[in-house]
Amino acid sequence: MAASGVEKPRIVITGLGGICALGTDVSAIWEAMRAGRSAIGPITTTPLHELKVACGAEIARMPDHGIEHKRLMAMDRFSLLAVIAAREAAAQAGLSLDADASARAGAVIGSGVCGWEMIEDNYRGILLEGRPRANIFSVPRGMTGAPSGQVSMDLGLRGPVFSVTSACASGNHAIASAADQIALGRADVMLASGTEAPLIWGILKGWEAMRVLAKDTCRPFSADREGLVIGEGAGVVVLERLEHALARGATILAEYAGCGLSADATDIVAPTVEGPAAAMAGCLADARLAPEDIDYINAHGTGTRMNDEIETRAIRLVFGDAADKLSVSSTKSMHGHCLGATAALEMIACVKAVTDGIVPPTANHRVPDPACDLDVTPNVARVREVRAAISNAFAFGGTNATVAVKAYRSQ
Amino acid sequence: MSDELAATIIGKIKTHAAPEAGEITLDTRLDELGIHSLELTEIVFELEDEFGIEIETNAIDAWSSLSNVGDLVEAVRGLVGTRA
Numbered sequence: 001m002a003a004s005g006v007e008k009p010r011i012v013i014t015g016l017g018g019i020c021a022l023g024t025d026v027s028a029i030w031e032a033m034r035a036g037r038s039a040i041g042p043i044t045t046t047p048l049h050e051l052k053v054a055c056g057a058e059i060a061r062m063p064d065h066g067i068e069h070k071r072l073m074a075m076d077r078f079s080l081l082a083v084i085a086a087r088e089a090a091a092q093a094g095l096s097l098d099a100d101a102s103a104r105a106g107a108v109i110g111s112g113v114c115g116w117e118m119i120e121d122n123y124r125g126i127l128l129e130g131r132p133r134a135n136i137f138s139v140p141r142g143m144t145g146a147p148s149g150q151v152s153m154d155l156g157l158r159g160p161v162f163s164v165t166s167a168c169a170s171g172n173h174a175i176a177s178a179a180d181q182i183a184l185g186r187a188d189v190m191l192a193s194g195t196e197a198p199l200i201w202g203i204l205k206g207w208e209a210m211r212v213l214a215k216d217t218c219r220p221f222s223a224d225r226e227g228l229v230i231g232e233g234a235g236v237v238v239l240e241r242l243e244h245a246l247a248r249g250a251t252i253l254a255e256y257a258g259c260g261l262s263a264d265a266t267d268i269v270a271p272t273v274e275g276p277a278a279a280m281a282g283c284l285a286d287a288r289l290a291p292e293d294i295d296y297i298n299a300h301g302t303g304t305r306m307n308d309e310i311e312t313r314a315i316r317l318v319f320g321d322a323a324d325k326l327s328v329s330s331t332k333s334m335h336g337h338c339l340g341a342t343a344a345l346e347m348i349a350c351v352k353a354v355t356d357g358i359v360p361p362t363a364n365h366r367v368p369d370p371a372c373d374l375d376v377t378p379n380v381a382r383v384r385e386v387r388a389a390i391s392n393a394f395a396f397g398g399t400n401a402t403v404a405v406k407a408y409r410s411q
Numbered sequence: 412m413s414d415e416l417a418a419t420i421i422g423k424i425k426t427h428a429a430p431e432a433g434e435i436t437l438d439t440r441l442d443e444l445g446i447h448s449l450e451l452t453e454i455v456f457e458l459e460d461e462f463g464i465e466i467e468t469n470a471i472d473a474w475s476s477l478s479n480v481g482d483l484v485e486a487v488r489g490l491v492g493t494r495a
């Protein structure tokens with residue numbers, strides 16, 4: 001539902017940050033995406049014990065972040081990833097926050113799970129090794145809100161700071177909610193992010209039980225797709241009120257155009273066509289864009305049989321004839337499904353597609369599927385003008401969020 | 412005798428301190444160890460186990476009045492003495 005008649009402030013994107021299996025900063029991530037290079041492979045950084053699943057999209061080596069020991073001890077991996085990506089985004093945006101400005105700057109961070117490293121360590125330590133106590137950092141490291149608090153401390157953000165959660169749509173709900181803080185006049189600058197570090201035995205064991213994981217790699221929209229591959233990472237966009245960005249001479253990368261939020265209200269895992277379609281249609285209405293204005297859809301594209309087929313139908317339902325003119329891809333084929341972080345990483349793909357005029361491909365695609373008959377940009381990036389792009393995120397729980405960005409024009 | 416307790420406590424602290432913390436003595440300030448206040452409490456919990464003492468207080472406020480390693484040693488010594 002568009003809030004017609006309400007004049008909303010224009011919101012622009014002035015910074016990006018990211019870390020995932022594809023690279024530890026945005027330029028490395030984008031370079032890999034453009035090249036269609038999948039980072040999915042054997043998991044090596046975490047003990048898998050007797051797990052059958054052995055592939056994932058892991059950050060094989062962390063960058064030299066220089067965060068002091070005292071602060072590091074209080075962070076689970078999902079917080080650390082968020083802080084690393086937030087620093088990059090804030091640096092690109094050129095934010096310098098004095099006391100006044102910091103009260104008008106905040107962060108909304110999405111995570112679908114929580115900080116599981118310490119939880120895992122506690123269960124193993126207490127139940128298997130007879131340790132008497134849980135680690136003292138269990139609560140501050142594990143809580144789902146930890147990354148937003150850690151990012152605020154690291155960057156000195158004193159405005160609205162909180163976390164949101166909606167499983168695999170968390171990143172897009174975070175972006176939408178961060179934009180709302182600016183639209184409601186509560187902040188001038190908001191970091192919007194998703195972060196997740198789920199490559200841990202306990203979490204993978206749960207996913208394994210659902211039998212939705214691919215054995216070798218993720219092949220969205222390919223007829224021989226077998227399922228999803230879990231990845232880890234964090235993505236951050238700096239959202240800013242246009243006048244604020246112009247007044248401080250910031251470089252504007254793209255414009256946040258709007259969002260559409262919906263729920264299937266049917267089943268905790270099985271998706272519908274109508275829910276995702278409502279999110280996409282709502283996003284177009286909120287962004288005041290027509291179907292033919294969209295050149296690129298970064299699909300939810302998990303690589304499960306059901307998602308990719310249903311998403312194709314939902315796109316056709318909303319876009320009609322325009323569906324055959326736009327480019328679609330699933331970058332999960334390269335960075336894996338990073339759960340609560342995934343939409344934030346996919347927003348990097350959308351912003352870069354708009355700024356660089358390049359649609360990143362769907363990697364690992366082998367066999368066209370008549371049930372997924374859109375232009376899914378198989379394996380090779382496509383050079384084309386991208387005036388506007390949408391990013392889909394459809395989560396377990398039937399919670400759907402689509403976000404639109406468009407090229408920035410001064411008028 | 413006092414040195415034995417001090418050495419045990421300093422040994423525990425060393426396993427938690429930041430790699431760059433350097434030499435630790437009784438005069439080393441706790442805020443120079445590069446240890447989070449909660450982690451300091453964890454060290455105290457380990458000492459509880461080792462010496463069979465129990466500290467009835469909440470973890471976050473417990474040791475806010477201590478400023479250096481010597482203060483920590485004396486606090487533990489006091490509790491050990493009480494138990495005895």
